[in-house]
Amino acid sequence: MKILIVYYSTFGNTYKMAQLIADGVKEAGGEPIIRRCPELIPENIIESRPDMKAGAEMQKDVPLVTLEDFKQADGYAFGTPTRFGNVSAQLKNVIDQLGPLWIQRVFEGKPAGVFVSTGTLHGGQETTILTFMTVLLHLGCIIVGVPYSVSDLYLTKGGGSPYGPGHIAEAENKREIDQNEANICKAFGRRLTEIAKRLKST
Incomplete structure (x- = not known):
């Protein structure tokens, strides 16, 4: 059962979330395929910013996503930092x-x-996920979120909602993913895999 985790990450935070979701996929017996989106920021800008440069270096060995990756997958997790309440x-x-x-x-x-x-608590996590759901509906996907049986949704002081995993990186993008956020990521990966298995067997 292949789950494609396709993401974009400027500073590495969304990439770290992708890795945690991949852990959840493995826990449910699936095969995670992590792929990144091509960068659109000019290289000279990245080179001039130590934080961006470190983020790019962190992900340099992650293959770029291809159309074939989408064709081969049984389920999908799309990851993005928010851009003014919307997808990157x-x-x-x-x-x-x-x-x-x-x-x-x-x-x-x-x-x-x-x-x-996101960089802040109310930085557009829910609007970004909800607006992206229109894309998933147009594609014909079955939308998967995180149910409240995942107890970390009650406990999180950072990111994460029934709509999907979230992380608050704070203003300088240096806050690490906390345990509740990590648990929600893993639960999401498990749920995607379990639902993919059920759908494929019908």
Whole structure:
């Protein structure tokens, strides 16, 4: 059972979330496929920013996502930092290239969900996930969130909601993922995998 985890991450926070979701996929007996979106920020800007440069270095060995990755997957987790309450341009750029697969109905009947990171508590986590759900509906996916049987939703002082995992990185993007946020990420990975198994067996 292959779960494609496709994400964009400027400073590495969303990438770390992707790794935790992959752990959850493995715990449920699935095979996580982690892929990143192509960068759109000019290289000279990244080189001039030590924090961006460190983020790029952290992810340098993660392959770029391809259309074939989407075709081979049984479920999807899309990750993005928020951009003014919406998806990043890098992930949107990938989405805008999915037309040929949409025509082939590649996504129909497969589970999918969204995970996000923000700099602040009310930085658009829920709006970003909710607006991205329209994309998933157009593709024909079955939307997966995080139910309240995951007790960390009651405890989190950081990110995470029924709509999907979240992380608050704070203003300088240096806050590490806390235990509640990590547990929600893993639970999301397990749930995606378990639902993908059920759907594929019907």
